[in-house]
Amino acid sequence: MSQYFELHPDNPQVRLLKQAAQILHSGGIAAVPTDSSYALVCHLDDKTAAERLRKIRQVDDKHHLTLLCRDLSELANYAKVDNRQFRLLKAATPGPFTFILEATKEVPRRLSHPSRRTIGLRVPEHKVLEALLAEFGQPLLATTLIPPGEDLPLNDAQEIRERFEKQLQLVIDAGACAMEPTTVIDLSGDEPEVVRRGQGDPAKLGLE
Numbered sequence: 273m274s275q276y277f278e279l280h281p282d283n284p285q286v287r288l289l290k291q292a293a294q295i296l297h298s299g300g301i302a303a304v305p306t307d308s309s310y311a312l313v314c315h316l317d318d319k320t321a322a323e324r325l326r327k328i329r330q331v332d333d334k335h336h337l338t339l340l341c342r343d344l345s346e347l348a349n350y351a352k353v354d355n356r357q358f359r360l361l362k363a364a365t366p367g368p369f370t371f372i373l374e375a376t377k378e379v380p381r382r383l384s385h386p387s388r389r390t391i392g393l394r395v396p397e398h399k400v401l402e403a404l405l406a407e408f409g410q411p412l413l414a415t416t417l418i419p420p421g422e423d424l425p426l427n428d429a430q431e432i433r434e435r436f437e438k439q440l441q442l443v444i445d446a447g448a449c450a451m452e453p454t455t456v457i458d459l460s461g462d463e464p465e466v467v468r469r470g471q472g473d474p475a476k477l478g479l480e
Contacts, residue, residue, distance in 0.1 A: 274438075
């Protein structure tokens with residue numbers, strides 16, 4: 273049975289944020305609102321939680337999971353970034369963009385793409401999620417909450433609770449969010465490549 277926390281969208285309650293962080297530190301999986309759609313998140317270093325997260329989404333190890341970071345300084349611990357890439361990241365963060373970058377040794381091999389050694393990273397712009405990341409103290413491992421066999425992500429906390437309460441330990445309700453996933457940009461090659469168009473506008477980065 274999942275816990276259900278209603279957090280104020282602009283001033284999330286510190287007591288509930290602390291409880292949410294504790295659930296995640298204890299190996300729980302949570303559904304959280306973001307600036308694109310709801311996401312499933314868990315502890316980066318918890319192998320069992322990461323496997324359960326993939327199982328809920330029914331995706332294999334070739335599906336990029338994403339690290340949600342508080343800011344670019346945190347992101348630099350997990351990805352190799354040159355000056356050109358950093359300028360793009362700075363222009364797009366925080367915001368609804370996911371960047372695929374070459375992973376550093378800080379990223380457990382089981383979390384990066386098995387053949388490419390890349391990882392998805394993003395800095396979300398959502399007050400509740402930003403506060404949760406600050407309370408948690410490190411990046412969260414995440415994937416868009418798209419139910420198996422469906423195309424659209426979920427954005428209603430009550431529906432998420434009804435459909436996934438036996439598989440999740442926590443659902444955070446801060447009001448509805450967008451129903452469009454992030455724009456994914458691959459920066460691991462010679463030139464930036466828009467892999468998926470979503471909530472973020474690639475033109476903002478000079479990409480079409």
